[in-house]
Amino acid sequence: MKRVxxxxxxxxxxxxxxxxxxxxxxxxxxxxxxxxxxxxxxRCADLAVLKKMKVPIYPTLDxxxxxxxxxxxxxIIASPIHLHAAQMIAALEHGSNVLCEKPxxxxxxxxxxxxxxxxxxxxxVIIGYQKSFTPGFMALQRDVRRGLFGRAxxxxxxxxxxxxxxxxxxxxxxxxxxxxxxxxxxxxxxxxAVAHMLxxxxxxxxxxxxxxxxxxxxxxxxxxxxxxxxxxxCAIRAKTEDGVEVLFYASHxxxxxxxxxxxxxxxxxxxxxxxxxxxxFVARFKNGRTKVYKDLGRKHIEGKLSQALRLAATGKTHVxxxxxxxVSQTLCINAARQSMPRIASLKKLRKAEGTGPKRxxxxxxxxxxxxxxxxxxxLPSELGVTWAKPGKVVDLAG
Numbered sequence: 053m054k055r056v057x058x059x060x061x062x063x064x065x066x067x068x069x070x071x072x073x074x075x076x077x078x079x080x081x082x083x084x085x086x087x088x089x090x091x092x093x094x095r096c097a098d099l100a101v102l103k104k105m106k107v108p109i110y111p112t113l114d115x116x117x118x119x120x121x122x123x124x125x126x127x128i129i130a131s132p133i134h135l136h137a138a139q140m141i142a143a144l145e146h147g148s149n150v151l152c153e154k155p156x157x158x159x160x161x162x163x164x165x166x167x168x169x170x171x172x173x174x175x176x177v178i179i180g181y182q183k184s185f186t187p188g189f190m191a192l193q194r195d196v197r198r199g200l201f202g203r204a205x206x207x208x209x210x211x212x213x214x215x216x217x218x219x220x221x222x223x224x225x226x227x228x229x230x231x232x233x234x235x236x237x238x239x240x241x242x243x244x245a246v247a248h249m250l251x252x253x254x255x256x257x258x259x260x261x262x263x264x265x266x267x268x269x270x271x272x273x274x275x276x277x278x279x280x281x282x283x284x285x286c287a288i289r290a291k292t293e294d295g296v297e298v299l300f301y302a303s304h305x306x307x308x309x310x311x312x313x314x315x316x317x318x319x320x321x322x323x324x325x326x327x328x329x330x331x332x333f334v335a336r337f338k339n340g341r342t343k344v345y346k347d348l349g350r351k352h353i354e355g356k357l358s359q360a361l362r363l364a365a366t367g368k369t370h371v372x373x374x375x376x377x378x379v380s381q382t383l384c385i386n387a388a389r390q391s392m393p394r395i396a397s398l399k400k401l402r403k404a405e406g407t408g409p410k411r412x413x414x415x416x417x418x419x420x421x422x423x424x425x426x427x428x429x430x431l432p433s434e435l436g437v438t439w440a441k442p443g444k445v446v447d448l449a450g
Contacts, residue, residue: 056364057124059087059148061113061139063102064095066153067130069353071098082361086124089113113139123147125364128357132225133244134235137162144173151178151360155247156378158236160386163379176369178360181248181381184255184373185355188345192323192333193256195343201335202319207253208299209314210426211246212419215304218409220278227280240282241302243385249312250288250300254380256316257296261372264380265292270387272443273431274395277305277402277413283395285415287422287431288388298384301426305398306419307405307412313426383448392443401439 063071067090074085075098085102088109093099102109110116127143129136129152137157140150156179157163170177183189195201225231227239242250257265267290274283285303292298316323326332326344333345359372402413421437424430432440 053082053362053365055081056083056126056361057086057122058083058126058128059089059116059124060085061089061127061129062131063088063090063093063099065130067128068096068098070128070130070357071096071102073353073357075101079357079361082365083126087116087120089116113142117142117146120146125149126151126360128360129153132223132231132237133158133239134225134231134233134237137166140166140177141169144169144175144177147173147175149175149177149360149364151180151356154179154181154251154378155243155385156375156382158238158243158382160379160382163375163382167375170375174369176360176363176371177374178356178371179373179375179378180356181251181255181373181378182352183248183252184377185352185359187347187355188331188333189252189256190261190372192335192345193258193261195335196256196318197259201321201323204257204294204296205317205319206297206299206429207256207314207316208426208429209249209253209301209312210422211241211249211300211302211312212306212308212310212422213241213245213302213304214306214309214412214414215245215284216406216409217411219304220280221409227278227282227284229282238282238385238389240286240385241284241304242286242288242300242388243381245304246302246312247381249302249314250384251378251381253298253300253316254292254384255373255377257292257294258377262370262374262377264377265294265296265298266380267291267298267384267387267448268293269445269447270384270391271431271445272388272391273433273440274388274392274443275305275398275439276395277398277415279399285398285418285422286388287425288384289431290384290387297429299426299429301422303418303422305402305413305415306422307414308419387446387448388443390446392441396439396441398439
């Protein structure tokens with residue numbers, strides 16, 4: 053199998069995980085890093101190693117394309133959300149395959165442009181939602197497709213994910229609807245930190261590996277306690293085209309950081325987390341039988357990277373999670389914004405926990421309210437919560 057040439061875009065932050073993995077001996081036999089792109093490469097822990105290997109480092113992707121004589125087989129993109137679509141399209145137009153971190157992009161218009169660029173190029177696009185590349189999730193998805201659990205009825209997930217002042221101050225787009233250059237970013241828990249959990253509920257219902265159930269209607273309640281332009285708290289109800297209810301609750305304005313309870317209800321079984329720390333899905337059948345799906349979330353970078361390298365080496369394009377599987381999450385996010393275009397403020401209710409960069413704005417009682425919504429399959433306004441405001445139902449037909 054050929055050794056794949058790779059360019060990594062954004063080598064600090066999350067992208068450093070790709071660099072670290074590509075530098076492992078097993079991966080160096082499969083891939084060669086031929087370029088790195090980052091305006092601030094000093095944030096990469098392995099920068100000295102890259103320099104020792106004489107890997108050229110460019111401040112921008114345009115600078116790289118201006119110098120590149122041959123397009124790399126694979127471009128890995130771990131840059132900010134609002135750059136994803138343009139950078140993927142550029143890579144495809146230059147003849148490279150793409151592995152891009154989640155979320156795929158900010159808008160459905162960008163998703164359509166990506167699909168057209170991919171089809172013109174005849175290359176693959178992989179979107180790196182964590183759970184979609186773990187053995188346990190893929191096995192669970194196969195069992196859903198073959199009808200082991202019967203018809204899906206309701207899938208729900210609650211994601212309490214505290215985020216501090218450092219998180220919101222680490223760049224110029226965190227928590228914003230638009231980046232400073234005017235491009236949509238729509239950064240929020242549902243479109244960044246825990247986006248892979250919202251995505252997983254649509255993806256697991258896909259009729260093929262690179263497919264996902266599509267939301268037919270979306271109703272959302274969006275709130276913010278932080279000094280941001282987008283929401284930091286959401287309660288979303290989507291109905292798929294097959295009538296399955298998908299409920300998603302998430303907040304950065306709580307003191308808690310997990311655990312993340314979920315319950316996926318089917319005719320013959322329910323799927324819930326295994327023991328805390330076990331990284332498993334557990335299917336409990338109505339006849340008393342159980343089935344455990346292991347290896348969730350472990351080495352997920354290696355899972356998606358291995359698939360990308362294998363496909364790039366062989367010239368194949370059949371991916372586990374690409375544009376078709378990713379677009380449902382984008383549709384849901386865009387529809388949620390339409391459902392509640394005026395985000396409700398919770399600033400009058402917030403209090404600070406911690407100080408300096410570790411300060412978290414917390415809304416007292418918010419965790420309990422969202423947990424009660426999760427238990428009762430409701431939105432906050434349906435519980436009669438005083439601060440809650442309903443969103444409208446958005447019809448996505450067509």
